[in-house]
Amino acid sequence: MPRDTLEGRRMNGAKILLKALQEQGVEVVFGYPGGAVLPIYDEIFKQNQVRHILVRHEQGAVHAAEGYARSTGKVGVVLVTSGPGATNAVTGLTDALMDSVPVVCLTGQVPTHLIGNDAFQEADTVGITRPCTKHNYLVKDANKLAKIVHEAFYVARSGRPGPVVVDLPKDVVMEIGAYSTAPRGIKRQQHKTYRPAHSPDPASIEAAVDLMINADKPLFYTGGGVINAGPAAANTLRQLVKETGFPITSTLMGLGSYPASGKNWLGMVGMHGTYESNWAMHDCDVMINIGARFDDRVTGNLKHFSPNSHKIHVDIDSSSVNKNVIVDVPIIGDAGVALSAILKLWKERKAQRKAPSKTKALKAWWMDIEKWKSRDCLAFRQGKKTIKPQYAIQRLFELTKKRKTFITTEVGQHQMWAAQFYRFDKPNRWMTSGGLGTMGYGLPAAIGVQLGNPDGLVIDIAGEASILMNIQELSTAVQYRLPVKLFIINNQYMGMVRQWQELLHGGRYSESYTDSLPDFVKLADAYGMAGLRVTDPAKVDDTIKEMMAIDGPVIVDVCVDQKENCFPMIPSGAPHNEMLLGPDDDANRTVSEEGMVLV
């Protein structure tokens, strides 16, 4: 229907909602029906433009929307019912908030006259989701519904992206109201109050380039902000790294913005980051943080964090600046815009960088880095008997790197090994729960990724404990014939918990062993999908090839060494330059009391 004839047209709330979603370009909605949203489901039934994917749990719906959003750059959309539907979505919403993922979550609500009466399936959704969303709305008038939905999409995708909840009482979606079309052109950017920063202050760019020009030991430290700023920002970053010749490291969320095969790449930073990147963070004299937020998993002990560096911090959210680490040059704006501005100014001024002293200093800095690199911190010994988890992921990478591969993960040791051993060359290929650390994220996220990228090879690198948290979504994958591959690193332990118990709690493995695990091959069979198991290191390659050859969803149960720990590791409370390199390294270390209380 043409836009002009839509404006002001009268229809019921559910129809208004669907029209608004269509106008926002929504292709897929992840949801689960229930009493309060029945009128909306009725409208979904009557149209073909918006595809509904029926998940098996509302948490799965939000993670699927997150996976969809992060792999495509579009806004993910969720539709759940009132009460338990909404409360089940809370974990996903919090996850999206922590990782800045644009999601619009439509929740059903009891009719307005029942709100506050403890009605059946009533929950104070707006109250519950207030702290775990970027913003939320309760719609009380069908005439305002379209405007609110358009605004919700604007808020979700603008500035620092995040989840937005629109709570829809049943009477509002049933009553007749007037539709209003989405604002276009210049108006689209004019919200009454919400105007996120976009272009940074030129003075801040100048101050940053000043520091960079004079740096002896510079380091780029990039994060999810670069990914959120779009593929163009990642391209600019690559150019800037090439122009400057500076080394670069990245947070878990930023992997892929600079290629892991690039020659300036140091690997991931942080608690399980590489030896060279953490030492570089500690020893650098100018740190250029682009779209990362000095998370405690990166900084470790703040007292000892990069003590001698001047810090530049590019962030679109001014509240991220000076929150954990006080910085010298804050740059408030979009990472892509800031990178372009820095690159332009750098090119103009790079003659000043030609001084022999600077060239020499950078060369010396790279020699330091090479020295750290030579420690080969990710080394592991693959024997003939049991599969090392690192080996399984390394082989997975080697055999899938030529395909358009997307990796999602759950949370734990396997997630860190995936980050260390799967080497990403492109942005938007890596979906993981970074901020919240949500077990059960990977499978539903993979479903979302596959829907957004039908031609992609989508693999969930999972742990056997995490995968069980949202295992019901296998049914979704089978129903929609989504050929997601679950690569389960199975050590029968909650590996990361076990590792911490070993290193911090005297090897008392309290409740971290999972007895009575399902037989994953039979489980796959029960869901109507393929199941493979591998226990012999010599057969890992063949199993991965077999997995890739199957045109449909597959579970691969990779039975790995139960005692393997994830190294390198910065123990809680320790500075970056005191990291543990491997099992032989921790003999004389004890973790301080201060470190014990940290998570």
Add this chain to the structure above:
Amino acid sequence: MSSNIYEGAVPVSVLKDTDVYRHTIAVLVDNEAGVLARVVGLFSGRGYNIESLTVSVVDDDVQLSRINLVTSGTRQIVEQIKAQLCRLVPVHTVKDLTDEGPSVGRELALIKVSGTGDNRVEALRIGDIFRCNVVDSTTDSFVFEVVGTSEKIDAFINLMKPLGLAEVSRTGVAAIARGSSGMEDKASPKPKAKKTVAKKVTKAKAKTSPKRKSAVKKAPSKRTKKR
């Protein structure tokens, strides 16, 4: 290499100041359901301190409310509070009245004092000195209405304690910047960072002490969200 600050950024030295200061912050918000809960939830969720908070509609036509809040924290925390407030979607403007030039703050309190004889006469006499109105009276009690700075009200309450202080009801601080420009006046030049007095409070006494030390501080922050 110097610690290279461009105009507009808060200098590192200021942010590293570990002293605790009291700040009065004015926030213009859309008068919509839940907006106060957003602001209060922000403070409780992030563990910030609210010493006083007032909220009321200030423009009925455009449904605008003003929240005045008094908080205390290190400069880093106060900057963080302002940035977090700016981030809330229904927030129009955040203004640090303590930082951005001179401002006036007033509070109204209703104070009930009960007693007879000399104490009663003394209470009335002190009430007169503080320019209180007596808004209720019985033969053995007064309710005083006193208007002034928080310090003045603290002082009055302290004086009433030995004279039979029975009950206190305070409104919290309503504050406004001095000078001709309005809060959302774009055209008017922002008050330049002059010497303003930020009240320094020691941690232990942050909430209750009537004796407040003053410290002269610069106000370098310019972080305001403009409409």
